[in-house]
Amino acid sequence: MEGEKAKEVENTGFKLWNSRKVANKNGVGILIDKTLKDGVVDVKRQGDRTILVKPVLGDVVLNIISAYAPRVGLNESEKRQFWEDLDGMVRAVATNEKLFIEGDLNGHVGSINADYELAHRGFWYGSRNQVGEDILDFVVTYNLVIANTFFRKRYSHLVTFRSGHRSSQIDFVLIRREVKQACLDCKVIPRESVVPQHNLVVADFRFQICAHRDKHAKIARTKWWKLKGETSKVFRERVFGEDTWSEEDANNMLVKMATCIRKMASELFGVTKGSTGEPKDTWWWTEDI
Numbered sequence: 365m366e367g368e369k370a371k372e373v374e375n376t377g378f379k380l381w382n383s384r385k386v387a388n389k390n391g392v393g394i395l396i397d398k399t400l401k402d403g404v405v406d407v408k409r410q411g412d413r414t415i416l417v418k419p420v421l422g423d424v425v426l427n428i429i430s431a432y433a434p435r436v437g438l439n440e441s442e443k444r445q446f447w448e449d450l451d452g453m454v455r456a457v458a459t460n461e462k463l464f465i466e467g468d469l470n471g472h473v474g475s476i477n478a479d480y481e482l483a484h485r486g487f488w489y490g491s492r493n494q495v496g497e498d499i500l501d502f503v504v505t506y507n508l509v510i511a512n513t514f515f516r517k518r519y520s521h522l523v524t525f526r527s528g529h530r531s532s533q534i535d536f537v538l539i540r541r542e543v544k545q546a547c548l549d550c551k552v553i554p555r556e557s558v559v560p561q562h563n564l565v566v567a568d569f570r571f572q573i574c575a576h577r578d579k580h581a582k583i584a585r586t587k588w589w590k591l592k593g594e595t596s597k598v599f600r601e602r603v604f605g606e607d608t609w610s611e612e613d614a615n616n617m618l619v620k621m622a623t624c625i626r627k628m629a630s631e632l633f634g635v636t637k638g639s640t641g642e643p644k645d646t647w648w649w650t651e652d653i
Contacts, residue, residue, distance in 0.1 A: 370407070370619075381407055383415040392430040392467065406623060408456075410449035416457075422573035427457045431467035433495070447502070454506055462571070465508070465538040468525075468562065471495030472532060473510065480504065482541065485514040488533060489522055503538060511537040511550040511567050521551045527561050537567045546571055586626070587633040595632070602628050 370381045377398030383391055394417045396404060406418040416429045431450055434443045450465075457463050474492030477484035483503045492500075503510060512522075512533070524535035537550055550567040558564050591599060606624050 377401075379404075381415060381417050383409045383412050392432045394428055394430050404619060407619065408453060410453055411445070413446050414449050414453055416453055418461075424571055424573050425458075425461040427461055427463045429453060429463070429465045429467075431465060431469065433468060433470040435470050436495075447498070451502075462543060463508075463540050464567075466536065466565070466567075468535050469495070469499050470534050471499045472534065473500055473513070477513070483509050485509075487516045487522075488513050489519070490532065499536070507541050508538045509541050509544050511539050511544070511547050512565070514544065514547065515550055517551050520554045523554075524552055524563050524565055525561055526563070535562060535565050537565060539567075543569075543571075584635040584637065586629045586635055588629065590633040591629075599628060599632055602632065 370379060372379055373395070378395050379398075379401040380393050380395050381404075382393035391412050392415050394415060396417060396419060400419045400421060403419045403421055404417055405420055406416075408416040408418075413432045413434075414429065416427055419426050419428070429450070431446075433446055454463070454465070472490050472493045473480075473484060473488060473496040474490055475486060475488045476492065477486040477488075480500045480503075483500060499510075502508075522533055523531045525532050539547060546569050548568040548570055550565070553564040553566055555563075603625055606628070
């Protein structure tokens, strides 16, 4: 689909996934560091306002969502569609995986955290509006917290949006409540803009990552040895029938194709209960597959 691409950022080593379908209208993106980009195993998009990128680092699975809520004045159906899309994307994330939601949610949660103490620490400013109420309800529903509100900051490190003499906080970092201790800091970098009028919001996290698995650990493996005869024909037809990547660039196409092949194989052939042996060579690989 036009605009739904991933591309290398020249001379940086970074990679950008975006959801923009129409030039100069909406669109969100996630820029992944060169140390993580090869670990991206899935990308999901809902319209042009939400995107999820899933990188894996050691034994830690990260789900990073970028979201851009409709601004005040747009029709209610568009606002409702945005929250439905974001809701569906969050529900699809496994509870044992890390979840980060960042973006412009175009609402004010205010400095008073009454009734939302677990989600909102109170280090904010201004008054809450209806969209802010909706944001807080969403956060509570999914057992999240607003990381921005958990750190006392000076005024200049709170303002995320400036337009003329107006300033506000409409850009958020949402995380699961059980990992809030891993969040070391969340603040605005004054005078550093990512896009016009929006200041850069930075959150620091520290996770313990096991890069090397226990060689005695049992790992379930796909039963690739079943790929022969009539079964191989069925497998090939199912994979070709899922050809949703033909419009993608080469890198994104490879990720989607590999994900599809693994998914189809595990469904069609099944997986083992796990063993401690090393994986066998992929003897089944041919020019047709």
